[in-house]
Every structure is written in structure tokens, then in C-alpha cells.
Amino acid sequence: MNERIGFIGLGNMGKPMAENLVRAGFEVTVHDLKPEPVADLMALGAKSAATPRAVAEQSDIIASVVMNDRQSLEVFLEGDGSGVLAGAAPGSLIVIHSTVSPALCKQVADAAAIKGVGVIDAAVSGAEAKSRAGTLTIMVGGEDAQVARCQPLFEVLGEHVFHMGGLGMGQAAKICNNLVSLVSVHVIEEGIRLAGAAGISEERFRELAEVSSGDSWVLRHIEQMRDLAALTAKEPFDMRIFGRKDISLAVKYAQAIDCDLPITSFVFDETKR
Numbered sequence: 001m002n003e004r005i006g007f008i009g010l011g012n013m014g015k016p017m018a019e020n021l022v023r024a025g026f027e028v029t030v031h032d033l034k035p036e037p038v039a040d041l042m043a044l045g046a047k048s049a050a051t052p053r054a055v056a057e058q059s060d061i062i063a064s065v066v067m068n069d070r071q072s073l074e075v076f077l078e079g080d081g082s083g084v085l086a087g088a089a090p091g092s093l094i095v096i097h098s099t100v101s102p103a104l105c106k107q108v109a110d111a112a113a114i115k116g117v118g119v120i121d122a123a124v125s126g127a128e129a130k131s132r133a134g135t136l137t138i139m140v141g142g143e144d145a146q147v148a149r150c151q152p153l154f155e156v157l158g159e160h161v162f163h164m165g166g167l168g169m170g171q172a173a174k175i176c177n178n179l180v181s182l183v184s185v186h187v188i189e190e191g192i193r194l195a196g197a198a199g200i201s202e203e204r205f206r207e208l209a210e211v212s213s214g215d216s217w218v219l220r221h222i223e224q225m226r227d228l229a230a231l232t233a234k235e236p237f238d239m240r241i242f243g244r245k246d247i248s249l250a251v252k253y254a255q256a257i258d259c260d261l262p263i264t265s266f267v268f269d270e271t272k273r
Helices: 014-023 035-044 052-057 069-077 102-114 127-133 144-149 151-157 169-197 202-209 222-232 244-256 262-271
Strands: 005-008 028-031 061-064 093-096 118-125 136-141 158-165
Touching: 005 014, 005 052, 014 028, 014 035, 014 127, 014 151, 028 035, 028 052, 052 061, 061 069, 069 102, 093 102, 102 118, 102 169, 102 244, 118 127, 118 144, 118 169, 127 136, 136 151, 136 169, 144 151, 151 158, 158 169, 169 202, 169 222, 169 244, 169 262, 244 262
Parallel strands: 005 028, 005 061, 061 093, 093 118, 136 158
Antiparallel strands: 118 136
């Protein structure tokens, strides 16, 4: 593939993704606020750029894995001229890997269209381990031709690729998937808590549940979910607030499309306590 790749956001997910692209032979230019992951990518053969705009100036496809809607807006639309769209050439393509709202994708796409720049969303699932292994699940929204253009990248980054429809539908699918897993985490933790209060050890309860109707992927990987919660916590560790951002996305998206989610809304209210 002759297209040059820009990659913005080298955190737990983004760094392994960028590393896999470099190892696969792509010409990759990276940017992150922290110098250490940039240096690691440069040691593998990537180039670095000081701003998102500079990344775009050196790239045909510009991918991002940042935290949320606010950071995505800063990366793509920064008003001081340092954002991606200030440097993106007509015909280039933005790929939003971050977990954000479908509305954010449309906002970026509307601004990009003025410059003749395409946008697709390609949310990823699988956590850091699958990011490193190149076996992520990728949920994509966008025009067929633009999605096909990114297929060589997706083949490096993921094991399962689902084109869910038009722009924003990859994020919609990711929001629904996260809703199921994150609400399940909270229910499982409460089941364990109730079992403990009744005098049943966590180990014994999980042994029972894994061969009974309480079994689930989340139950079998609850330690991994706890590790993820601890890794991303910016305040004293508390599983009861785990996933607040992604559950919030589900609640807000449901409101936007007039879909009633009473259980999800209740769990979100509980995570705010």
C-alpha cells in the first residue's frame, strides 16, 4: 500500500495499533502529547510530527485513538490552526478509531467535506491485549469506497471487521456492545457483593455461576475488567463508577434517537454517585 498513514494518540490502544502498522511496512507518521511513545515508534521506523496538522500534511489517511469527543474535536478542528483539517489535503481520509458519539463523527465529516476530505468511523474492541496481537474487532461506519480504501489497514489491526452502515454506525455498534458489557460488569459485581454478604466466597460463587445461568464472557473475564478499571481510573479506584463515559454515550445516543433504556439509565445514575 502506497498511502502514507498518520496516527494520533499513542495510549494503551493506539500505540500497539501504530506499532503493528509500522511492522507491516506502512509509512507512518505519529503524534502524541507524551514523548515516550513517540520515541518508541520512531525506534521502529515511524516519523513524528509536532501537531495533528503536521501529521495530516504528511499523510493520506489520518487515524486517531484519543479519549473522547472533546479531545477528538481538538485533534481535528482545533481553532488555532494546529488541527488535522488545517493540514489535510483534498482526497485524504480521516479514520476515527476513538469511542465517541455518532454526532461527533458527523460534525467532523461536515467540516471535512468543505475541504474535500473524507471521514469514516472505525471503533475498536478487544482492549490492549488484542491491540498488540492485531486481533481487534473493528466496527466501521462510512461510504463503501472509503471503507474499502482502509481495508489493508484493518487487516493488520483486526481479526473481525464489521461494516455496519453509514457514517457513525460503527460508533453506534460500539456503544451498544459496550452497553452490554459494562452494565454486565456492574450486575456481576453486585452479585459477588451479595454472595459475600451471605457468606459465600467470591471464588466459590464464580465457580458456581460459570456453570449456571449466571455465566457470561464478562463473568469469566471479570479480573481483566477490574484491571482495565484500575488502569483508567483518575480518582480513587471504585468499580461502581467503571465505564461511566461509555454508559453516558449510550444514554445520550438513546435520547437522540428516542429509544428508551431504563436499566442503562439507572446504572448510569448509580455510577455518578
